[in-house]
Amino acid sequence: MKLSQTGMGTTKLNNIDEMYPGQSILMQTGQLVQYGAGLFGYNTVILLVRRKIEKIITETLNKYGCIEVLLPTLQPDTIWKNSGRYDQYVNDGTMLITESNKGTFCLAPTGEEAMLEFAREKLKSYKNLPVTFYQIGEKYRNEIRTRGYLLRGKAFPMLDAYSFDTNEEMMEKSYENVRKAFLEIFEKIGLKVIPIVADNGAMGGKKSEEFMLISNQGEDKILYNEETGIGLNTEILEREDYKTYLKEEYGIEDISNYKEIRTMELGHIFQLGTRYSEMMNGKYINQEGKEALYYMGCYGIGVSRTLAALYEECLINDEKWGPCGFVLPNSVAPFKVQIIPKMENEEKAKLANNLYEKLQQENIGVILDDREKITMGAKIKDCKILGTPYMIVIGDKQEGNILEIENIATDEKELLTIEKCIEKFKNII
Secondary structure, rough: OOOOOOOOOOOOOOOOOOOOOHHHHHHHOOOOEEEOOEEEEOOOOHHHHHHHHHHHHHHHOOOOOOOOOOOEEEEEHHHHHHHHHHHHHHHHOOOEEEEEOOEEEEEEOOOOOHHHHHHHHHHHHHOOOEEEEEEEEEEOOOOOOOEHHHOOOOOOEEEEEEEEOOOOOHHHHHHHHHHHHHHHHHHHHHHHHHHHOOOOHHHOEEEEEEEEEEOOOOEEEEEEOOOEEEEEEEHHOOOOOOOHHHHHHHHHOOOOOEEEEEEEEEEEEEEEEEEHHHHHHHHHEOOOOEEEEEEEEEEEHHHHHHHHHHHHHHEEEEOOEEEEEEEOOHHHHHHOOEEEOOOOOOOHHHHHHHHHHHHHOOOOOEEEOOOOOOOHHHHHHHHOOOOOOEEEEEOOOOOOOOOEEEOOOEEEOOEEEEEHHHHHHHHOO
């Protein structure tokens, strides 16, 4: 990508939001564009980071035997009335609806109804089970109190998955399978999440866990045992049977060593049992030739929440100015290196273009800052804004075929030939 083609000018950061500095920088630099409360557009780099996250999700779930599908987000009201949740979601203002001469339609806030409709037509026999379907798509919730930019919006991309099994034991196996996949997904993205004991709440069912990131920006408070790495949502303690529930479902008998910390929820998994199957007549033919209800699990990752959390986590600070940009992890950085040449020097500009083309030929994500009449200092500053992990400055100090590659996260520098440089980034990929 050549910066001259993006229309990007030099950036100045002012009055950065202290609570959400990372997303505040994205807003001020035009990488995140707000259209209204809770409604955002994505510029090139942040969009590509989002797609990297989605790719990690799909590749990992595929590895764990899950099957990707895509269902409509605009849905007839009938499927919501069939589940009994239409009045609830409309009355509390959560669900956005539109009326037309063809009927009333809903913008889906979640996907249980649509997925059960889909599965019922495909999974008619015990021979088709078990299966876990998943999708990544937009969801819509008329949040009265939007908060934290991408952390709580009205429209947001979400991974939602649903497992279908013949009995409770098989449901628990599917649940553990997706649980392992989720832990691997967050590890690959570069976020250290804690799966914690949670209350199923309005979702119903037997058991659930939230995937939490320790963060002062989070809305949730959990009790966490640092020695065991086990946590639980404080909402659990509101249950009358919380002691029995913790002991029977999670083997937790004593919480006196747990301390309260603030966290951000990025994912949630549920064992639903037959609740939704009962509401929506979700049945298959079992081995005895009789109708039986699906045992279901439900699993979600907030893609935009994960994206926002990542940018807040990979924030870098200047000792003098404070938050000044990002260093994205290699696993999700769409561009691995940014070339910063002195454009008014014809020789340096030619070398930079030559290096850029060679990296492009090797499918190595690279940004060339070919903007003219902008100082080298301003270009270096903008490199950090875009989150590129490595930087190559081709200025007055650069000589011959030798390039200085700087790791922005560590400030480590090394001198390499163009050939060695290309080899380095091929190995990083």
